[in-house]
Amino acid sequence: MSSIRYALLSLLAREPLSGYDIKQHMNNRLGPFWKVGSNQVYPELAKMEKEGLVKLQGVEQHAYRPARKVYEITEAGREALIQWTIEPGELERIRDDFLLKVYNSWLVEPEKMIEQIEEIKRQHEERLAAYLEKVKELTQMLDPSNSKDPIASSISVVEFGIKYERLYIEWCDNLIKKL
Amino acid sequence: MSSIRYALLSLLAREPLSGYDIKQHMNNRLGPFWKVGSNQVYPELAKMEKEGLVKLQGVEQHAYRPARKVYEITEAGREALIQWTIEPGELERIRDDFLLKVYNSWLVEPEKMIEQIEEIKRQHEERLAAYLEKVKELTQMLDPSNSKDPIASSISVVEFGIKYERLYIEWCDNLIKKL
DNA sequence: ACTGACATGTAATTAGTTACATGATTGA
DNA sequence: TCAATCATGTAACTAATTACATGTCAGT
Numbered sequence: 001m002s003s004i005r006y007a008l009l010s011l012l013a014r015e016p017l018s019g020y021d022i023k024q025h026m027n028n029r030l031g032p033f034w035k036v037g038s039n040q041v042y043p044e045l046a047k048m049e050k051e052g053l054v055k056l057q058g059v060e061q062h063a064y065r066p067a068r069k070v071y072e073i074t075e076a077g078r079e080a081l082i083q084w085t086i087e088p089g090e091l092e093r094i095r096d097d098f099l100l101k102v103y104n105s106w107l108v109e110p111e112k113m114i115e116q117i118e119e120i121k122r123q124h125e126e127r128l129a130a131y132l133e134k135v136k137e138l139t140q141m142l143d144p145s146n147s148k149d150p151i152a153s154s155i156s157v158v159e160f161g162i163k164y165e166r167l168y169i170e171w172c173d174n175l176i177k178k179l
Numbered sequence: 180m181s182s183i184r185y186a187l188l189s190l191l192a193r194e195p196l197s198g199y200d201i202k203q204h205m206n207n208r209l210g211p212f213w214k215v216g217s218n219q220v221y222p223e224l225a226k227m228e229k230e231g232l233v234k235l236q237g238v239e240q241h242a243y244r245p246a247r248k249v250y251e252i253t254e255a256g257r258e259a260l261i262q263w264t265i266e267p268g269e270l271e272r273i274r275d276d277f278l279l280k281v282y283n284s285w286l287v288e289p290e291k292m293i294e295q296i297e298e299i300k301r302q303h304e305e306r307l308a309a310y311l312e313k314v315k316e317l318t319q320m321l322d323p324s325n326s327k328d329p330i331a332s333s334i335s336v337v338e339f340g341i342k343y344e345r346l347y348i349e350w351c352d353n354l355i356k357k358l
Numbered sequence: 359a360c361t362g363a364c365a366t367g368t369a370a371t372t373a374g375t376t377a378c379a380t381g382a383t384t385g386a
Numbered sequence: 387t388c389a390a391t392c393a394t395g396t397a398a399c400t401a402a403t404t405a406c407a408t409g410t411c412a413g414t
Contacts, residue, residue, distance in 0.1 A: 094340070095274060100189060103335075164273060174335075202393095218396075220395095221396090
């Protein structure tokens with residue numbers, strides 16, 4: 001059930017990383033998609049190491065700093081990840097509190113509601129801009145001669161984000177028009 | 180933080196309901212948006228009753244069955260709900276394991292991946308059909324002379340669902356084309 | 359002098375899921 | 387006879403968030 005282990009493996013399948021790196025990747029680059037706390041990352045890495053899905057590649061020691069433990073994925077880890085990827089899954093539900101707020105919009109004065117919607121819309125526009133930037137960047141890194149370039153997969157995910165943000169913005173506009 | 184209490188209040192703001200009704204409404208009508216278990220509903224109702232956000236409207240006893248406790252929202256509950264609705268909130272992230280699977284698609288043989296995508300697409304098409312049905316139904320119930328009809332708010336939410344499912348299906352088609 | 363980046367981790371709390379328990383009735 | 391519906395609730399577990407703890411250096 002818990003997909004956080006697969007999130008970690010997904011990153012490690014691309015390059016060896018430390019727990020700290022993983023956290024940074026998730027929270028910065030993949031920000032709006034996935035997020036983890038250090039409390040999840042470190043214990044999960046330790047657990048996966050015991051199970052042989054990842055292994056310590058090395059420990060870097062930079063002067064005063066705590067040891068930087070870099071992990072790499074093992075063959076078993078790669079297989080577990082592939083297995084999970086092709087395993088059929090349930091449809092997930094849309095969890096967004098703002099939808100619940102809109103469900104209650106009949107209770108609220110229209111002006112107040114419009115303010116709210118404008119604010120959410122603005123935030124989605126921001127995210128859209130970030131995604132567009134990201135796609136541009138990824139496209140430059142893409143190797144078109146390699147049909148198995150992981151960058152292509154990254155682009156697909158970000159493209160979902162772009163579509164999603166556009167949808168959200170359009171929907172917000174419709175809501176405002178209705179009120 | 181916990182929005183389940185507001186989900187319950189959102190339903191009770193429209194009509195008095197029992198815990199069982201709430202669960203049914205959530206899991207059937209609002210299925211893909213919100214879901215609750217009985218373990219969440221009953222304790223939360225009890226807690227809200229203590230806090231004066233809801234009150235027992237009456238207890239129905241149908242022969243052999245357990246007593247049916249019907250709750251209604253109080254003025255304080257209504258105000259708490261309105262307050263929450265107009266309170267600014269954080270943007271939520273998109274949590275969908277399938278996106279993570281697509282992020283790993285470079286690891287998998289294209290045929291396998293296409294199978295997966297087709298299946299997910301089929302499920303989203305199903306959900307789209309259900310939403311379209313729902314909107315039709317709601318539109319018939321809508322009272323256009325009443326600018327504060329809660330049905331209008333319901334329609335807005337389902338319309339989001341429709342847009343979302345269409346986006347998902349379109350994105351799946353693009354993915355398949357790429358592979 | 360203070361904040362933030364680096365880097366690991368633990369502890370405490372809250373949210374959410376799955377399973378269990380009861381028990382008569384209706385329909386397959 | 388077996389599963390499903392109605393109706394309440396508890397118990398056990400897993401997942402996720404927030405806060406804490408340590409410690410140095412670089413920049414404001």
